[in-house]
Amino acid sequence: MIFATTCVSASEGFARPADPARDMGAIADLIEVAFGPELAQTGNTLVADMRSLAALGPLLTVVEHVAPFVGGFVWEQDGRVVGNVTATPENPATGRWFVSNVAVHPAFQGRGIGRRLMEATLEGIRRRRGRCVVLQVRTDNEPAQRLYRRLGFRRFDTVAELIRPGLLPSRTRPHVPGMRRLGSDDWQELLDLARAATPREVQQVRPIEAQAFRPTLGRRLQEWFNSFLSGQQTIRWGILEGNRLVAAVSILAQGAAGTARLDLAVRPEARGPLEAPLADYGLAALADWVPHAVASTVSTSHAEALQALQGRNFTTLRSLDQLILDLPS
Ligand SMILES: CC(C)(COP(=O)(O)OP(=O)(O)OC[C@H]1O[C@@H](n2cnc3c(N)ncnc32)[C@H](O)[C@@H]1OP(=O)(O)O)[C@@H](O)C(=O)NCCC(=O)NCCS
Structure with a gap:
C-alpha cells in the first residue's frame, strides 16, 4: 500500500x-x-x-x-x-x-x-x-473538469486521440525529398526534434530526457523481445536538411488484425507542407501489416498534423486536457 x-x-x-x-x-x-x-x-x-x-x-x-x-x-x-x-x-x-x-x-x-x-x-x-500531480481529463467531461478546477489544477496541453478504422489500401510510398529511414544511431537527432516539436509548457512539466532516446542494450533487448513475442515493430523515417532532422514519422505495427500506431513530429518552423506526405508515407508502409485500425495521438497545438490525419480518414475518439497541480511543501 x-x-x-x-x-x-x-x-x-x-x-x-x-x-x-x-x-x-x-x-x-x-x-x-x-x-x-x-x-x-x-x-x-x-x-x-x-x-x-x-x-x-x-x-x-x-x-x-x-x-x-x-x-x-x-x-x-x-x-x-x-x-x-x-x-x-x-x-x-x-x-x-x-x-x-x-x-x-x-x-x-x-x-x-x-x-x-x-x-x-x-x-x-x-x-x-x-511536489506536483498530473492527470488527464476529457475536454467535454464537465463534472470532472469542475472538480479539478476547484482543486486548483491548470491545463498545460490538450491531446487528441485519433483512430482510422478499416483496412488500408495497399499503396506505394510517395517520394518525399530528403526522407530516409532512421536507426538507433539517429537518437540525438530524434531527441533534438522531440525537444523542438514539443510545446514549452509540456516540457516544463515533463522534460524530454536524453536517456529516453539513447540506445541501450536493455532497450534493444526489449524491442527484440516485443518483436519476437507479438511481432511488434517500431520503424521511423525522417526528413533531413543536412544533419538536421526537421520532421519524422514513426509507425508501430503489430501484425495482422491489430491496432497499429502512426505518430508525427515536425519542427514548428517546418509545419504545413510536411505532415500530409509523412502521413501518406507511414500509412503506405503500414499497409504491409494489414492492421484493422491505425491510432495516433496529436497535441492540438500541432494543428497541421491534426488536419493531415483528419484528411486521411482519422476521426477524433476523444480530446484529453492535460492538467497539473503544484503541491505546497
Ligand atoms: C467526476 C466524478 C468522479 C465526480 O465525482 P462526484 O462525487 O460526483 O463529484 P462531487 O460530488 O465531489 O462534485 C465535484 C464537483 O463536480 C460537480 N459535479 C458533480 N456532478 C456533476 C454533474 N453531473 N454535472 C456538473 N457538475 C457536476 C459538482 O458540482 C462539484 O463542483 P462544485 O464543487 O463546484 O460544486 C464522477 O462524476 C464520476 O465518477 N464520473 C464518471 C467517471 C469520470 O468521468 N471520471 C473522471 C475521469 S478524469
Whole structure:
C-alpha cells in the first residue's frame, strides 16, 4: 500500500487508503460502471487487466511490495467500495505523481465524494513528498473538469486521440525529398526534434530526457523481445536538411488484425507542407501489416498534423486536457 494515512470520515461513508489485495476487484467493477462504454470505445483493457490482478488475491501484496503500481484512496459506504482515485509516482526524482481512475459510482455522484477522495489523495501525495500531480481529463467531461478546477489544477496541453478504422489500401510510398529511414544511431537527432516539436509548457512539466532516446542494450533487448513475442515493430523515417532532422514519422505495427500506431513530429518552423506526405508515407508502409485500425495521438497545438490525419480518414475518439497541480511543501 502506498499510503498509510488516517481515514477521512464523513457522515455517509469514509475515504481510506486503497488496499490492492482487498479492493482490486471492486475497483475494476466501479471503473467499468463509472466509465461505461468509453473503455470499450478507446480499446482500454484496464478492467480486464485489473480483474486478472484481483485473481492473485493476497499475493498482490507481495507483487506490490516489489513494484508499487497502485495507490490512492477508495470511498467505502456500507461495506462497499463506491469511489476510487489511483495515484502512481510518475517521476520519483522530481516528485511528480500521476492520478487516474477517478471514479464514483453513478448512484453516489454529486454528493462530494469525488472531491473528498481527491483531497485525501492529494494530501497523501504531499505527505509522500510529492511536489506536483498530473492527470488527464476529457475536454467535454464537465463534472470532472469542475472538480479539478476547484482543486486548483491548470491545463498545460490538450491531446487528441485519433483512430482510422478499416483496412488500408495497399499503396506505394510517395517520394518525399530528403526522407530516409532512421536507426538507433539517429537518437540525438530524434531527441533534438522531440525537444523542438514539443510545446514549452509540456516540457516544463515533463522534460524530454536524453536517456529516453539513447540506445541501450536493455532497450534493444526489449524491442527484440516485443518483436519476437507479438511481432511488434517500431520503424521511423525522417526528413533531413543536412544533419538536421526537421520532421519524422514513426509507425508501430503489430501484425495482422491489430491496432497499429502512426505518430508525427515536425519542427514548428517546418509545419504545413510536411505532415500530409509523412502521413501518406507511414500509412503506405503500414499497409504491409494489414492492421484493422491505425491510432495516433496529436497535441492540438500541432494543428497541421491534426488536419493531415483528419484528411486521411482519422476521426477524433476523444480530446484529453492535460492538467497539473503544484503541491505546497
Ligand atoms: C467526476 C466524478 C468522479 C465526480 O465525482 P462526484 O462525487 O460526483 O463529484 P462531487 O460530488 O465531489 O462534485 C465535484 C464537483 O463536480 C460537480 N459535479 C458533480 N456532478 C456533476 C454533474 N453531473 N454535472 C456538473 N457538475 C457536476 C459538482 O458540482 C462539484 O463542483 P462544485 O464543487 O463546484 O460544486 C464522477 O462524476 C464520476 O465518477 N464520473 C464518471 C467517471 C469520470 O468521468 N471520471 C473522471 C475521469 S478524469
